[in-house]
Amino acid sequence: MRIAVIGAGPGGLAAAATAAENGADVLLVDENPRAGGQIWRHGPMAPPPKLAMEWIRRIQAQRIETHFGVTVLGRDSNGLVAYSEQEGHVCLQCDKIILATGARELFLPFPGWTLPNVFGAGGAQALLKAGMPVEGKRIVVAGSGPLLLAVAATFAKKGAHVVGILEQAGIHSLLQFAPELIRHPAKLIQGVGFGTRLFPTRPRFGTWVCRAMGNDIVREVIATDGKREWPLPCDILACGFGLVPNVELAQALGCDVEKGKVSVDEHQATSQSGVYCVGESTGIGGEDVALLEGEIAALAALDIPNVTSKIHERWRWESFVSNLGRAFALRKEVLQLAEDTTTVCRCEDVSFGVLKNQPDQRSAKLYTRCGMGPCQGRVCGPACHELFGWELNKPRWPLSPVTLDALLDSQ
Amino acid sequence: MASYDCDVLIIGAGIVGAACARALHQAGLRVIVLDAAQPGTGTTAACMGHIVTMDDSKSQMQLTAYSRAAWERLAAELSPDCEDLAAGTLWVAEDDEEMDAVEKKFRYYSEWNVPCEILDGEGLRRFEPNLRAGLRGALRVPGDRVVYATNCTRWMLQGIDVRPVTPVAALDEHGARDISGNVYRAKSVVLACGSDSAKLIPELPIEPRKGHLCITDRYPGFCHHQIVELGYLKSAHQFTSESVAFNIQPRPNGQLLLGSSREFTGWDAGINNDLLQKMIARAHMYMPALANLLLLRVWTGFRPATRDKLPLIGAWPGRQGLYIAAGHEGLGITTSLGTADLLAAEILGTTPPFSPTPFRASRILDPDYGHHE
Amino acid sequence: MATMNKIRLKIDGKDVEVLEGTTLAAAIYQAGGTTFHHSVSGQPRGPLCGMGICFDCRVTLNGTPHVRSCMNLCREGMEVTTR
Numbered sequence: 001m002r003i004a005v006i007g008a009g010p011g012g013l014a015a016a017a018t019a020a021e022n023g024a025d026v027l028l029v030d031e032n033p034r035a036g037g038q039i040w041r042h043g044p045m046a047p048p049p050k051l052a053m054e055w056i057r058r059i060q061a062q063r064i065e066t067h068f069g070v071t072v073l074g075r076d077s078n079g080l081v082a083y084s085e086q087e088g089h090v091c092l093q094c095d096k097i098i099l100a101t102g103a104r105e106l107f108l109p110f111p112g113w114t115l116p117n118v119f120g121a122g123g124a125q126a127l128l129k130a131g132m133p134v135e136g137k138r139i140v141v142a143g144s145g146p147l148l149l150a151v152a153a154t155f156a157k158k159g160a161h162v163v164g165i166l167e168q169a170g171i172h173s174l175l176q177f178a179p180e181l182i183r184h185p186a187k188l189i190q191g192v193g194f195g196t197r198l199f200p201t202r203p204r205f206g207t208w209v210c211r212a213m214g215n216d217i218v219r220e221v222i223a224t225d226g227k228r229e230w231p232l233p234c235d236i237l238a239c240g241f242g243l244v245p246n247v248e249l250a251q252a253l254g255c256d257v258e259k260g261k262v263s264v265d266e267h268q269a270t271s272q273s274g275v276y277c278v279g280e281s282t283g284i285g286g287e288d289v290a291l292l293e294g295e296i297a298a299l300a301a302l303d304i305p306n307v308t309s310k311i312h313e314r315w316r317w318e319s320f321v322s323n324l325g326r327a328f329a330l331r332k333e334v335l336q337l338a339e340d341t342t343t344v345c346r347c348e349d350v351s352f353g354v355l356k357n358q359p360d361q362r363s364a365k366l367y368t369r370c371g372m373g374p375c376q377g378r379v380c381g382p383a384c385h386e387l388f389g390w391e392l393n394k395p396r397w398p399l400s401p402v403t404l405d406a407l408l409d410s411q
Numbered sequence: 412m413a414s415y416d417c418d419v420l421i422i423g424a425g426i427v428g429a430a431c432a433r434a435l436h437q438a439g440l441r442v443i444v445l446d447a448a449q450p451g452t453g454t455t456a457a458c459m460g461h462i463v464t465m466d467d468s469k470s471q472m473q474l475t476a477y478s479r480a481a482w483e484r485l486a487a488e489l490s491p492d493c494e495d496l497a498a499g500t501l502w503v504a505e506d507d508e509e510m511d512a513v514e515k516k517f518r519y520y521s522e523w524n525v526p527c528e529i530l531d532g533e534g535l536r537r538f539e540p541n542l543r544a545g546l547r548g549a550l551r552v553p554g555d556r557v558v559y560a561t562n563c564t565r566w567m568l569q570g571i572d573v574r575p576v577t578p579v580a581a582l583d584e585h586g587a588r589d590i591s592g593n594v595y596r597a598k599s600v601v602l603a604c605g606s607d608s609a610k611l612i613p614e615l616p617i618e619p620r621k622g623h624l625c626i627t628d629r630y631p632g633f634c635h636h637q638i639v640e641l642g643y644l645k646s647a648h649q650f651t652s653e654s655v656a657f658n659i660q661p662r663p664n665g666q667l668l669l670g671s672s673r674e675f676t677g678w679d680a681g682i683n684n685d686l687l688q689k690m691i692a693r694a695h696m697y698m699p700a701l702a703n704l705l706l707l708r709v710w711t712g713f714r715p716a717t718r719d720k721l722p723l724i725g726a727w728p729g730r731q732g733l734y735i736a737a738g739h740e741g742l743g744i745t746t747s748l749g750t751a752d753l754l755a756a757e758i759l760g761t762t763p764p765f766s767p768t769p770f771r772a773s774r775i776l777d778p779d780y781g782h783h784e
Numbered sequence: 785m786a787t788m789n790k791i792r793l794k795i796d797g798k799d800v801e802v803l804e805g806t807t808l809a810a811a812i813y814q815a816g817g818t819t820f821h822h823s824v825s826g827q828p829r830g831p832l833c834g835m836g837i838c839f840d841c842r843v844t845l846n847g848t849p850h851v852r853s854c855m856n857l858c859r860e861g862m863e864v865t866t867r
Contacts (some may be wrong), residue, residue: 031836033857038835044788062794069855076684085856104837116818116830130854131802131810152821204828215837216828219819342694345833346840349825359575366456366491366561373824374628374707374839379832396708397682401628401839401850405702407691628850629824664824705850 004029004080004094006072006249009037010058010287011279013055014294020062020097022302024346027092029072029082031400035059037102038122039287043369044082046129046156050286067092073398083402084347096274096301099262100294101249103280106239106382109332109344109352112212112221112336117236121151124238128158135159139236140221142166142209149203163230164199166223168241169328170206176373177327208334212237226333242328245281246383248395260385260392266311267300268293276301285321289314318395335387344387347373352387361390374401412592417443417572419758420586420597422579422611423604424450426560427736427743429567430751436571438718438759443595444571445579445587447607451564453525454605454743457613457712459624459660459668460563461637462556463500464525466516469723470769475742476523477765478749482556485748490566494559496663501530501539501636502550503657504645510547515664517550520528527552539634541700557637557660560744565621568687582611582733599758601729605715608737617738619713621680623687628705631665635658640697643671653683655690657697665682666703667708669694671741673714678709718781722746723772734758735772793862808853808864809841819832820853821867843867 001022006014007031020026027037034041039310040052048056055253057197059066071093079093080279105120112118119127121143128134138161141152153164167174210229211222220233247257255270256263257279261275264270270277276297293315299307338344340353358364361371361384370384376395382388398407421428424446444450462482465473486495502512520527528551535549580590586597586685591718602608602619606619611783643656658670672690674683687709695701717723717738728732736754741744753770756763774780789804795815802811809831812820818840820829831841836855844865845851853864 031854034805043810044808083849104835105833114823114829116820116828119831121834123832123834123838127809127813127831127854130807130834131805132813165831209866221807310655343823343827346805346823346829346838349827359449362452366449366452369567372708373838374705374842375858376708378837396710398706398709401705401707402708403703404625404627404691404695407706408695408702630849703848 001025001096001100001302002027002094003096003298004092005098005100006030006329007037007100007102007279008032008035008068009102009279009290009349010052010055011102011290011294012098013099014291015098015278015314016064017055017058017062018298019028020064021058021304021379022298022304023024024298024385025095026062027067028059029067029070029092032320033069035068038126041126041129043129043131045131047109048123051133051208052340053298055291071400071402072249073400073402083398089406096396097276098294098297098301099250099253099275099277099281100272100279100290101246101281102231102298103243103245104240104378106244106386107133107379108334108337108383108386109342110210110212110215111131111342112218113239113341114346115212115214116216117132117218117220118212119236119238121145121147121238121240123240124236125151125154128154134236136234137161137235138163139238140164140166140209140223140232140234142168142221142237142239144168144330144334145242146324146328147240152201152203152279160236163234164312165201165203166207166209166272167203167205168208168331168334170331172329173329174205177323197384200209209237210337241330243280243284245283247281248378250275250277250281250396250398252399268297268309269300283321284325285317289317289321292317330386338387344383345370345377346377346382350380355384355388361393364390365393376400414594414596415443416596417441418597419575419599419601420445421601421603421684422492422576422587422594423602423607424564424565424568424573425453425603425743426451426567426747426748427605427739428601428603429564429745430604431754432571433567434751434755435758442571444568444573445577445589445595446573446575447604449572449575450568451561453607453675454539454715455564456561456714457622457624457710458560458562458672458741459661460558460744461500461659461660461682462553462558463637464520464552466519467720471523471742472519472523473765474722474746474749474770476525477752478746479554481527481748481752482558482745483554486556489558489563492559492562493665494557494562495555496661497553498555498557498661499551499553499636500555501535501638502552503535503542503638503640504547505640505642506547511640513548520550520552523554526554539636539638541634541698542638543697543699543732546697547593550658552637555637557609557662558744563744568615573660579611589777592654597732599734600730601736601754603740605737605738605743606713608715608735614775615723615735615737616718617715617723618675618780619678620740621672621674621676621711621713622717622739622747623669623682623690623709623711625691625709626707627667627669628707629665630667630704633665633667633700633704634659634661634698637661638697640693653686655686655693657693670699678713678766682709682711693753695738715743716740721770722750723775725749725757725767728773728776742748791858791860793858793860795864796845796866802858804858805807806822806858808843808845808851808856808858808862811867812843812853817866819866
């Protein structure tokens with residue numbers, strides 16, 4: 001049995017290790033230059049967390065064929081069609097597929113969000129781990145979700161001055177679901193590589209950034225709680241509004257997607273025979289859930305029966321996960337920050353004023369070029385979904401830009 | 412349920428329907444346009460938008476030369492998002508045989524007063540350094556252009572009563588009914604929904620002929636003309652088999668559109684990987700430097716194809732007041748303007764700009780339809 | 785863990801030395817850059833997502849335009865141009 005695991009974050013690593021440990025012939029593919037995915041991202045200045053190391057060692061103990069820097073584009077009669085800048089066209093033969101394509105951040109447009117040094121929250125963290133120097137820099141962390149605290153802590157640890165942590169969710173919303181959060185406090189800051197250390201500054205709840213200012217780089221942001229506004233001078237703004245499952249590859253393989261998540265059964269099987277999906281692509285749940293789902297999918301793909309206890313363990317996370325979603329639900333004010341001149345589609349520079357009167361996503365795309373750029377609407381699509389209620393467009397083949405010769409090689 | 416009255420009801424807000432609507436609206440008629448989706452988002456959105464003179468037949472030359480001149484007159488009025496670019500066409504000859512065809516083409520275009528010039532291999536490379544060395548030459552038709560057809564369609568429909576997302580359920584003796592039961596009464600009804608026209612009049616011999624297109628990232632200056640291999644004519648001529656031909660178009664923003672393929676697969680919009688690879692390989696053979704360019708998207712579209720490769724324009728026999736404007740295959744953007752003028756003349760009872768006979772819709776009822784031009 | 789070898793590359797004509805395993809994006813920040821390219825309407829832009837999604841970190845690498853700096857590791861002798 002040859003199993004292709006796509007994505008080397010927690011879910012993919014767990015799936016690959018479990019499948020290989022149970023006798024499968026495993027190939028592990030990731031677009032990034034190294035394993036870890038987003039949550040376990042590491043680099044020369046940022047070692048992977050302990051838990052990540054455990055799984056990476058389990059992978060290394062097995063004979064697993066790894067392809068890093070390789071993007072899977074789809075499937076044809078020969079297997080998975082993939083592309084890498086180093087290897088060109090890659091054809092990956094396999095009997096079964098486990099998708100662990102993770103999530104990306106939700107970005108909501110506000111005036112000034114396109115300035116250099118305005119990052120996503122996870123984006124800023126990823127760049128820091130890749131080697132971006134931050135010592136002595138003033139950073140504002142804003143947006144929504146448990147990730148904000150982790151990002152603030154990481155920056156503080158690297159010598160940045162965290163001048164504000166602004167969580168848009170109100171304290172009432174968080175308290176309402178506090179019992180669950182208190183039961184799993186480690187969830188909030190895990191993946192950073194340390195325990196419950198003191199935060200550099202107290203987070204402010206029910207607060208958000210309504211504007212970023214500067215000419216060629218962000219110099220200051222305006223914070224607000226909806227009643228008053230105040231300036232926060234800074235060098236970096238890290239702002240993300242939660243996560244969006246990456247479902248594009250699953251869609252390209254024909255898997256059913258509902259409400260932006262890949263539909264799976266209790267064994268993580270998708271609507272396509274032989275294709276499984278685990279982790280954030282099936283709904284935002286965090287690394288523990290992804291690890292469990294990775295194990296479940298690997299065992300199910302190999303028809304190993306004793307998967308029931310894992311499935312029960314997975315169910316125990318259900319209420320935590322749904323409460324997390326409710327606790328950090330977006331307030332309407334953060335959906336109303338864009339002005340007519342605010343860019344929404346960054347690839348094609350399409351502004352809010354141009355988009356607000358379009359009837360739907362497809363018309364917006366065809367009439368204004370919104371979502372026609374290289375990111376294929378991965379940034380503006382979810383934003384327009386939140387702002388205007390538009391359906392997400394299905395991505396066009398080849399999902400991600402590839403050079404023409406990569407397609408020629410495959411002949 | 413409501414009832415609406417108008418002089419002309421146009422079914423289909425693609426570029427052909429839009430051009431007809433504009434011509435009739437300008438003549439002072441009350442026009443309503445219905446579309447199952449949003450204007451210009453069907454085949455119109457899937458196509459290249461090459462305004463091109465084509466000499467497959469005398470009738471095609473008549474229609475395209477007339478239409479091309481009409482686009483030239485329109486160019487100054489179009490809104491910027493119509494992305495009009497007077498790029499011109501290069502018909503590239505690989506060998507002596509194709510060069511003979513270039514010379515023949517040159518003489519024929521000149522007879523029709525279409526400005527053009529013959530380039531030898533060196534002349535061709537001076538215009539387009541990214542073409543491979545060793546090509547024999549080309550015919551340059553500088554007056555051909557490139558537009559963004561979807562926004563041209565919207566531009567043509569300004570000031571006209573357009574009802575988007577209004578699929579028509581059926582035609583009746585007074586006009587048409589939409590799926591919500593609303594009634595549209597009109598003296599004239601124009602069916603202009605490409606391959607979908609056959610869904611309302613099953614006898615219409617219009618078949619969807621699938622094509623693939625690719626678009627690259629932005630590479631300003633990579634090429635300057637719409638460049639088409641002369642073999643394109645062979646590809647477009649054959650009616651049944653799969654075929655590919657090299658066809659590249661520079662967009663004003665520096666992106667490149669890459670075609671073309673032709674196949675009959677019903678309404679299956681899926682990508683045919685083998686054909687796509689052949690198409691890309693063909694392009695690569697003519698322009699080796701394409702190899703390193705980033706491809707952003709691939710999509711397919713359906714050309715409304717007729718057996719004799721001419722559109723159906725004019726009255727439909729057997730139903731008073733019903734007209735067809737469909738079946739434009741791969742030339743609908745170019746010929747929309749000529750189609751509109753022929754159709755408007757017929758509806759208004761004025762003198763047509765040229766003979767409508769070769770295009771009349773009723774020809775499909777002739778026993779020898781499709782067997783000769 | 786990556787070994788701590790040094791890599792030398794050129795960013796906008798300037799010699800830069802980074803640790804092995806550093807992404808191009810991080811190297812550009814280490815060299816003091818913040819604007820990686822200009823958008824289609826001329827706005828200055830830099831990375832947003834840091835993970836290969838947004839394409840706003842693109843630079844010209846060894847003469848090839850539109851390369852995502854956050855998805856590629858530095859290699860000896862690379863020449864990077866931001867715009």
